[in-house]
Amino acid sequence: MGELSLRRLQRVGKATYSISLPKGWVRKRGLRPGDILEVYEESDGSLRIRSRIDKLAESSYLIDAELCRVYGQISKLITACYHRGCERVEVRAAGGLNDEVVKEISEAASRLPGFEIIERTNKSIVLQNFIDPSKFSVRGLIRRLQTMISTMFGNISDFLFSMSYEDIKSIRDLREKIRQLHALMVRLLITYLEHRGLGRAIGLKNSTDAYCMIMFSDHMLRIAEHLYDIGEEFLRFRKRLWRNKEMLSLLKELIGLTSMIFEDSINAFINTDPQHTMKILNQISNIVDHQLSGGELLKVHDLGRTCFIEKILCSLRGIMLECERIVEEIFDRFIENGGPVCMLKETYRSV
Template identity: 25%
Template sequence: MTDIRRVVQTTGGSSYAITLPKAWVSSRRIGRGTVLRMKITDDGGLLIFPEESTSRTPTSIDIVAGPDVGRDIVGAYLYGYDVIRVLAPDRFRESEVLEVKRWARTLAGAEIIDETPRKIEVQVMLDAEAVAPEKVVRRQSVLVMGMVEDAVKALIEGDAALGRSVNQRDEEVDRHYFTLVRVLRTAAHDYELARRLNISPLLLMDLRVAAKFIEDAGDNAASIGRDASRASREMLSNEIRTDFTELVSIILDMGLTPIDSLLLRRRELVYKSLEAREKFLKYGEGVARKLAGHSYNLFKAYYALDRICEDFSDIAELALPFDAKPLK
């Protein structure tokens, strides 16, 4: 961000004026009679926008195919590129083509529009203004809560098929995460988009962090699902089944409270989420001791649930009043 300083002048004794940067005026095609919109930010700043903003110029990037091509495609998507061209020095191997197509399917709005033996062109047709970040975060959270419930059910009932379905749903959580990060990153350096989405700089940052916590919780739920079939080889006592049922119920009882505490900035919702975390920790101490002698998969499941509960309580802490202290 360019730092520009202007000296405030007075006109007519009661009005204040500053000159606009010439480069900005030229780039935005501002002239005599142009209407400018102004917005006072929560941190005391002043944002200035042309009344009719010009359309954003599409951006493109070239990526050379390699072992990390999937990661490179996702990175380009998150950075906001509209056209992603994957190039091969000679010809694509079949595995590389499949990898590019697999990742393109996981990215909302991404479509392969051109494919040759040496080039695959992916175009992203996602309208950032049509994405409601708050709704995406809520949807992501609901998906993860469902995954957590089914993952533990698969674990205690030895339902391998249910465990696999949990793992598959993690792809949808990732899809929402990638979409949200792309939009939020774009809004971070496009004040006009942030204004149209009605997102303050603080909320933009908080949503980005919250989305990562939820994505991490989804990964941990998927881990429990993957291990469910292996853990089912041992007989679980009724006591262990009851303990895991109680642990997951504590998490499920949190529901959307952490998200609501962040979006609504309500202190009582923050404390409710933190109290649930404290309850999990106290109950979990006894569960961890009981797991001695059981399989490693059960220990993994317990610590995955602990991480999930921590992720959601961390979301609530994003809205914690500055004069308050988190519960220990």
């Protein structure tokens, strides 16, 4: 908690008001008369003042590879730095980087959009960000995630009709692209929380909006993982799928139903429609309790087929649960944005 100081509001001219800034704060940042400051209004009505020095300071992290004794730890740290909005990461080892560490760093960089290796020696590797966050729209990224997951649904449905394994194999590539897009979206949203002036460029209004978007991105990633699991199960079960026409027909119906709920959930989230949200929540509850309970599909005496069906139903229920969470977060956005249905009643009291 910073030190509290009181300032008297001054009137300058006919339509402008001003307050003086703490001298220590000004000197610490090397500011001079005429320098430009950025002023943001927070959702609670308070103001945040940021100097250009604060804005342009680039975060940089140094990772000591010799202290990371478990494989995978370095890649996790690099990813965390990326999410945090870090512009530069150096991985260093006084005794030299072995081939395993170099491979781990390279693989981590390949999964992070805009993060590239710019310098490499025997003892260190430097990664640099080349992405400008102001060039991205959050709404555009949401639509891109929606399109890729819709394609995954489409590939699974096509496989059930065409029996072409290429439709299923392409899901693996889509899953990797969604992982990369998720990492980019998390980075963008955390950067916004550090630099609120970015909000207008990327289409965010407040911190609640940013929080909901981060959660949304997580839900989309998990939906993609469930679809990937379904695809892998289909590949393992292979031609046995088409021996039972009734089971195949029910699977087509359930995939189509889940895809429809997914599309409705995303559109409701984007449009912030609480009335439509309640209809979707009721649909999800009904589908999970009845169609995805497995009653008809599990009426088989083949143990292998029973295990296969249970795994597919588990993944479909998982997708429904993520859709449910997505639409529930609509209410958080709705309340924050305000409206005639639920308006913020502000009351002020003297301190």
